[in-house]
Amino acid sequence: MVQSSTISVQPGFDSKGESNVIVTRVDAAINWMRKNSLWPMPMGLACCAIELMATASARYDISRFGMEVMRFSPRQADVLIVSGTVTYKMALAVKRIWDQMPEPKWCIAMGACASSGGMFRSYSVLQGIDRLIPVDVYISGCPPRPEALLEGLMVLQKKIEGEKSTMAQKKVFFDERAKSRN
Amino acid sequence: MSAATDAIHLRETYGGKICETVEFRDEQTVRVDPGALHDVLATCRGDLGYEMLLDVSSVDHLGGEPRFEVVYLLAAVDDSKRLRVKSRVAEDEPVASATDLWAGADWHEREVWDMMGIPFAKHPNLKRILMWEGYPFFPLRKDFPLAGRPSEMPDVAFSGVAPLEGGPFVTCVGGNTVVREPRARGFE
Numbered sequence: 001m002v003q004s005s006t007i008s009v010q011p012g013f014d015s016k017g018e019s020n021v022i023v024t025r026v027d028a029a030i031n032w033m034r035k036n037s038l039w040p041m042p043m044g045l046a047c048c049a050i051e052l053m054a055t056a057s058a059r060y061d062i063s064r065f066g067m068e069v070m071r072f073s074p075r076q077a078d079v080l081i082v083s084g085t086v087t088y089k090m091a092l093a094v095k096r097i098w099d100q101m102p103e104p105k106w107c108i109a110m111g112a113c114a115s116s117g118g119m120f121r122s123y124s125v126l127q128g129i130d131r132l133i134p135v136d137v138y139i140s141g142c143p144p145r146p147e148a149l150l151e152g153l154m155v156l157q158k159k160i161e162g163e164k165s166t167m168a169q170k171k172v173f174f175d176e177r178a179k180s181r182n
Numbered sequence: 183m184s185a186a187t188d189a190i191h192l193r194e195t196y197g198g199k200i201c202e203t204v205e206f207r208d209e210q211t212v213r214v215d216p217g218a219l220h221d222v223l224a225t226c227r228g229d230l231g232y233e234m235l236l237d238v239s240s241v242d243h244l245g246g247e248p249r250f251e252v253v254y255l256l257a258a259v260d261d262s263k264r265l266r267v268k269s270r271v272a273e274d275e276p277v278a279s280a281t282d283l284w285a286g287a288d289w290h291e292r293e294v295w296d297m298m299g300i301p302f303a304k305h306p307n308l309k310r311i312l313m314w315e316g317y318p319f320f321p322l323r324k325d326f327p328l329a330g331r332p333s334e335m336p337d338v339a340f341s342g343v344a345p346l347e348g349g350p351f352v353t354c355v356g357g358n359t360v361v362r363e364p365r366a367r368g369f370e
Contacts (some may be wrong), residue, residue: 088341089314121344123321123330124313131342 030165035157036066041077045084048111048143055146074100085113086126098133109135112142185210185263211266219269220278227283232256238290240298244324248272279305297322
């Protein structure tokens with residue numbers, strides 16, 4: 001049996017100082033959570049994938065950014081890292097995997113091939129993955145070093161910080177509200 | 183027996199079906215009439231001890247007649263001798279498949295079919311190996327532009343034309359080196 005004396009009244013905030021209360025905007029909170037837990041979908045198609053693997057392993061340690069959780073199912077991934085040469089034979093498969101990823105999602109074109117076809121000005125190679133899916137960050141290099149990939153991911157984090165995520169997520173709600181007001 | 187004596191043996195066995203035998207830097211090449219190609223390869227496999235097929239390749243002599251040439255590279259497994267068997271074939275003329283002699287000929291011949299469009303008769307599984315089934319062109323033919331051609335197969339694949347912008351390197355057949363010099367050009 002709980003005695004009444006053990007029940008104390010909890011204040012709305014820490015009386016010793018407001019250290020347990022954080023005031024922020026919803027967007028800022030959501031973006032902060034999103035950018036620090038980007039789960040990549042590795043799309044390793046050529047030598048860039050080797051650098052991607054190096055980035056993920058201990059020396060470069062992608063987990064410092066909360067991105068170490070490589071998801072091999074697109075349904076659990078946030079960011080598609082297209083690392084390598086996208087041939088026409090593979091192109092629609094990449095597109096399909098992109099389509100299977102749930103929103104919000106981002107795409108990184110890693111290396112010259114994924115960005116522009118690279119050195120393969122050829123009948124068999126798609127001249128940049130941005131011809132099929134929207135790309136957020138392009139990383140130069142052939143292949144880019146792990147530092148470059150990390151830089152690309154940090155640029156993507158910067159980009160996520162500036163997004164209007166609440167508006168995007170509740171777009172239908174806000175649209176209907178605006179309509180009913182008019 | 184060495185490859186040189188094998189070439190003489192083939193010439194004696196097949197007579198006029200052997201167009202020529204060439205020795206260049208200790209490499210033996212036998213040019214064969216396409217009709218006798220399979221028999222010659224069978225002799226090489228069965229009687230002469232070429233147990234291994236290293237590669238099947240092809241050449242496009244655009245403008246020449248007959249247009250194409252298939253090249254079979256044979257070797258003995260102890261690598262004591264090697265033989266090159268060539269045969270000129272016209273466009274759309276089927277070549278007898280060597281898959282019954284060497285199982286390894288399967289993918290090589292599929293690649294030749296895929297890239298050059300030389301059909302192989304009695305091949306057990308003659309479909310494209312690099313490009314997708316239904317791609318309408320043969321990309322290694324000399325009249326196919328390096329930049330590629332647009333094609334569309336809904337839900338399978340598509341292809342486009344790569345921007346060459348003054349590079350990279352396409353050679354022409356025939357003429358002197360000034361004319362043949364690699365540069366961007368179309369073959370329309």
